[in-house]
Amino acid sequence: MKGIAAKKWLLTAVTVATLSATGSALAEPVGVDPALKSYSKTQGVSGNLNSIGSDTLNNLMTFWAEGFRKSYPNVNIQIEGKGSSTAPPALIEGTAQIGPMSRKMKKSEEEAFEAKFGYKPTAIGVALDSLAVYVNKDNTLDKLSLQQVDAIFSKNRKGGTASEITTWGQIGLSGNLAAQPLSLYGRNSASGTYGYFKDYALFKGDFKDTVKEQPGSASVVLSVTEDKAGIGYSGIGYKTSGVRALALSKKDGEEAFEPSYDNVLAGKYPLGRMLYLYVAKQPNQPLPTMVEEFIKYVLSKEGQEIVVKDGYLPLPATVAAKQQDLLK
Numbered sequence: 001m002k003g004i005a006a007k008k009w010l011l012t013a014v015t016v017a018t019l020s021a022t023g024s025a026l027a028e029p030v031g032v033d034p035a036l037k038s039y040s041k042t043q044g045v046s047g048n049l050n051s052i053g054s055d056t057l058n059n060l061m062t063f064w065a066e067g068f069r070k071s072y073p074n075v076n077i078q079i080e081g082k083g084s085s086t087a088p089p090a091l092i093e094g095t096a097q098i099g100p101m102s103r104k105m106k107k108s109e110e111e112a113f114e115a116k117f118g119y120k121p122t123a124i125g126v127a128l129d130s131l132a133v134y135v136n137k138d139n140t141l142d143k144l145s146l147q148q149v150d151a152i153f154s155k156n157r158k159g160g161t162a163s164e165i166t167t168w169g170q171i172g173l174s175g176n177l178a179a180q181p182l183s184l185y186g187r188n189s190a191s192g193t194y195g196y197f198k199d200y201a202l203f204k205g206d207f208k209d210t211v212k213e214q215p216g217s218a219s220v221v222l223s224v225t226e227d228k229a230g231i232g233y234s235g236i237g238y239k240t241s242g243v244r245a246l247a248l249s250k251k252d253g254e255e256a257f258e259p260s261y262d263n264v265l266a267g268k269y270p271l272g273r274m275l276y277l278y279v280a281k282q283p284n285q286p287l288p289t290m291v292e293e294f295i296k297y298v299l300s301k302e303g304q305e306i307v308v309k310d311g312y313l314p315l316p317a318t319v320a321a322k323q324q325d326l327l328k
Contacts, residue, residue: 045071045290046072052090054081056129061081061100063310072290086190092117119282124326127314130264130313132259132271141168145251146200186211237311237312
C-alpha cells in the first residue's frame with residue numbers, strides 16, 4: 001500500500017530511537033521528551049521575520065512567535081497562513097524567510113525553487129500530526145478503514161470499494177441518522193492538508209463535488225460541530241469538544257488505531273505526518289541569524305512544549321537533533 005512506504009520516516013527516524021528511549025512516556029497525556037535541550041538565548045537577534053504558508057501550522061507559528069519574542073523583543077514577526085501551496089512562491093519571491101508546510105514540497109515546487117536559487121530548499125521537521133477524520137460528538141461511529149474514507153470523500157474510489165458511501169446506514173449506524181446523507185467538509189486546494197488527504201486517504205483520487213470546502217482547519221471542525229450528519233478532516237491540533245476523531249485502519253478488516261502519539265510514532269495510525277518549516281539555506285552556508293535562532297527555538301524544549309499546548313505531537317529528542325543538524 002502506498003501509505004506504508006510514505007511512513008518509513010516514522011519507523012526509521014522515530015520509532016526505534018524513541019521507543020527504547022522514552023518507553024512508557026508515550027502514554028497519554030503527551031509530554032515532551034525530557035532529553036530535549038532548553039533554548040539558549042544569543043546576541044544580535046533583531047529585525048523582521050516573515051512566515052507565509054500552512055493554515056495547519058498557523059496557530060503554532062503564532063505561539064512560537066510569541067515565545068521567541070520574549071527573548072528577543074526587538075524582533076517583528078509577521079505570519080500569514082492561507083495554505084501550504086503559498087509557501088514555495090513566497091520563498092522564491094523573497095516575501096518570506098520561512099515557509100510552513102503540512103506536506104512535502106511537490107517536485108514542481110522544488111524545481112521552481114532550484115531554478116531561482118541554484119540549490120534545493122531545506123525542510124525542517126518541527127512537529128508530528130495525526131491528520132484526523134472528525135464526526136460530530138453525538139455521532140456513535142468509532143472507526144473507519146481508509147477504503148471507507150475513500151468511498152465517502154472520493155468520486156473515483158481508487159481504494160477499491162465497489163460503491164460509494166453516501167448515507168450513515170451504509171457504515172453501520174442505526175436510528176435517525178441511518179438514512180441521512182453524510183455531509184462532507186474539507187479544505188481547499190491551496191491547503192497542504194487537502195493534498196495530503198488526497199494522496200493518502202483518497203489514494204490520489206479526486207474529491208467529490210459535494211465536499212464543502214472550508215477556508216481553514218478550524219472552519220472544518222466548526223462545521224462538523226454544528227452538523228450532526230457532518231464528517232470532515234483536519235489536523236489533530238484543531239480538535240475540540242464538539243467533535244470526535246475516528247480510529248482508522250489501513251485496510252478493511254484490519255485493526256483500527258486512534259490518532260494518538262504512540263500510534264503515530266509506531267506508524268500504526270495511517271495518517272500520521274510530519275509538519276515542516278521550509279527555508280532557503282545555501283549549502284555549507286549558515287542561515288540568517290534570526291531565522292536560525294527561531295528554528296532552534298522551535299526545536300527546543302520550550303518550542304516543543306508549545307507543540308503540546310497547541311494539541312499537536314512533539315518531536316522526540318533524537319528526531320529534533322537530526323533536524324537541528326540540517327541547519328549546519
